[in-house]
Amino acid sequence: MRFLKKTYVFLIFAFLYAPILVLIVFSFNESKSRANWEGFTLKWYYELFKDRHIMSALYYTLLIAVLSSAIATLIGIIASIGIFHMKKVPQGVVLNLNYIPILNPDIVTGISLMVLFIFMKMNLGFVTMLLAHITFNIPYVILSILPKLKQMNKHLYEAALDLGATPAEAFRKVILPEIMPGVITGFLLAFTLSLDDFVISFFTTGSGVTNLSIVIFGMARRGISPKINALSTLMFVSVLILLIIVNIRMSKDNPERRARIERSKENSRYLPDIGHDI
Amino acid sequence: MTDSIILELKNISKIYDDTPALVDINLYIRKNEFITLLGPSGCGKTTTLRIIGGFEEADNGDLLFEGKNINNLPAYKRKVNTVFQKYALFPHMNVFDNIAFGLKIKKMDKGVIREKVGRMLKLVNLEGFDKRSVNSLSGGQQQRVAIARALVNEPEVLLLDEPLGALDLKLRKEMQVELKNMQQTLGITFIYVTHDQEEALSMSDTIVVMNNGEIQQIGTPEDIYNEPKNAFVADFIGESNILDGIMERDYLVTFMGKQVPCVDKGFATQEEVDVVIRPEDVKVVPREEGILEGVVRSVTFKGVHYEMMIQSDGYTWMVHSTLMAPENTTVGLNILPDDIHIMKKKVTA
Structure with a gap:
């Protein structure tokens, strides 16, 4: 029985990761062929970095990832605080509106953004792609910050005001440090999503501005070059590293949260009648 | 006790979503008085405190501080400080930084801050705890930090919202005595909110019994106990x-x-x-x-x-x-x- 269980798990992961493993291995293959191994080389990586087209795409990918995640994080912080302080019913409505873009197929988001940009007579290019990335990043940022706000003692802000802090000071010195873990997680998540987006970028860019995903797609249509393997490997590794960081951060938060819940349970044992009193 | 009035509530009313939380509250508080707002959950005592603190606005009526109307004065400009129900300590700061928060906001000299915080730590019996994280403290210790954080600003009036609610019975009794002593030695007006009638009777100079957003009776603990004005007060007090x-x-x-x-x-x-x-x-x-x-x-x-x-x-x-x-x-x-x-x-x- 145990053997079966282990085999089952092994098979799942084999199917999931075998293709990526093959891709990584063949990015170091001497031969152009994808069928046989002819020795280790780094030449595809070398050629990759010589390719002007790819380097320009890398530049735009990183620039858009940094800008879109930073802007989305800023907007996300403000939006989360607004949503957090809403009354229950409107809050539910806004949260659901926030979920829809996450569940919406990328192709629908991509095409609708393209249609919108064209309707507004905007030239498709860097700006439109950046706007598109900011748009699809915001919901994820909100979803990583909101739980932090909910965990926070609701009187912290008032306590800061009570001690003489202006609303701006209270936000900077008390609220922001409290929600910081959520803000950073949201930023990293947004960065990762922007880095590997293809579909939405494909529909919202133009005039020579491309990102890596689009370049890979274009190259693949013209015939597979091992350079693609090298490029994909690099993208996979960087996204993997970011995801590991995000996960470590989230699991670091958890024990802390658990401890806090424990404590509040312990406290509530002594207070039969301390429910929120208006 | 002097007779000068420090705080006055005149015809204060507040409505939450069509249900009246406070109905025409009239109350004056003398300097150095220990006054307790007493009543069951939902009686309006916390709302009254929050209006005094500036976290809530009254729909009607006036709030006078030393004779001046402070209806529109924001919380951060009022000369009152609050000890919150669940302490509301800043979790990302240590004990020292929590207590020093108000002084740092006022941009006080670092040496002065260190001295004042040191004196407070001594007052609340937490010497040597300055570098500790507030999350590592017991309930009673957190309570003391919250009191020190408020008192270090030398407020004219200290608001306390069920400050001992989360402590066990023995610690509660000890803190009652300590709070009363602090109030007397420091000469600060305390406005204390509780639903515990014993606590109110043993600590207060004046008790305000509230129910359904209305003041039922104002008087000394003896008056309230011996001469309750109506059946509610009689039943609630003992x-x-x-x-x-x-x-x-x-x-x-x-x-x-x-x-x-x-x-x-x-x-x-x-x-x-x-x-x-x-x-x-x-x-x-x-x-x-x-x-x-x-x-x-x-x-x-x-x-x-x-x-x-x-x-x-x-x-x-x-x-x-x-x-x-x-x-x-x-x-x-x-x-x-x-x-x-x-x-x-x-x-x-």
Whole structure:
């Protein structure tokens, strides 16, 4: 029985990761062929970095990832605080509106953004792609910050005001440090999503501005070059590293949260009648 | 205690989503007074405190601080500080930084801050805790940090919202004494919110009993306990037997079918009233000597006294006595005229 269980798990992961493993291995293959191994080389990586087209795409990918995640994080912080302080019913409505873009197929988001940009007579290019990335990043940022706000003692802000802090000071010195873990997680998540987006970028860019995903797609249509393997490997590794960081951060938060819940349970044992009193 | 008034609430009203939370509250608070807002959950005591603190705006009425209207003064400009119900310490700061928060906001000199915080740590018995994370402290210690964080700003008025609610009984008693001592040595006005009547009676100079957003009675602990103004106050401050009665004339009341002399007057003849009698004022006597007769239903030992439930006609009396009558015996009950409190029936809205 145990053997079966282990085999089952092994098979799942084999199917999931075998293709990526093959891709990584063949990015170091001497031969152009994808069928046989002819020795280790780094030449595809070398050629990759010589390719002007790819380097320009890398530049735009990183620039858009940094800008879109930073802007989305800023907007996300403000939006989360607004949503957090809403009354229950409107809050539910806004949260659901926030979920829809996450569940919406990328192709629908991509095409609708393209249609919108064209309707507004905007030239498709860097700006439109950046706007598109900011748009699809915001919901994820909100979803990583909101739980932090909910965990926070609701009187912290008032306590800061009570001690003489202006609303701006209270936000900077008390609220922001409290929600910081959520803000950073949201930023990293947004960065990762922007880095590997293809579909939405494909529909919202133009005039020579491309990102890596689009370049890979274009190259693949013209015939597979091992350079693609090298490029994909690099993208996979960087996204993997970011995801590991995000996960470590989230699991670091958890024990802390658990401890806090424990404590509040312990406290509530002594207070039969301390429910929120208006 | 001086007689100068530091804070005054005039006709304060507040409505939350169509339900009135405060109805026409009028209250003045003297300098150096220890005043307690007492009442059950939802009675409006916390709302009153939050209006004084500036976290909530009254819909109507005026709030005067040393004679000046502060209705529109934001919380961060008021000369009051608050100890919050669940402390609301800043979790990302250590004990020192929590206490120093207000002083740092005021951009005080670092040396002065260190000295003031040091003095506070000593006052609340937390010397040597300055570098500790607030999450590592026990409930009682967190409570002390919260008090120090408020007091270090030398407020004119300290607001305390159920500050001892989360502590166990023994620690609570200790902190009650400490808080009272602090208030007296520092000479600061304390406005204290609690639902615990014992706490209110033992600490306060003045108690404000509230219910359903209205002030029921204002007075010294003795007044409130001995001369409750209505059945609600009587029942909330200690346990009471409350019976329906009819005033025959001055000094004579009928309840449970018996005419009994009392010391109250000034009611209309045949007026329906509440008759309130404290459990410790009901005397258990041999059957034939009592004005009433009842059967002991249960006896509970409470330490200082026995609590007996004695059934007499349709009413079950709660009686506190150092002498015990065994269960299921029939006894007589006696009540002295002085121990019968006659109260106007509350007009039921």
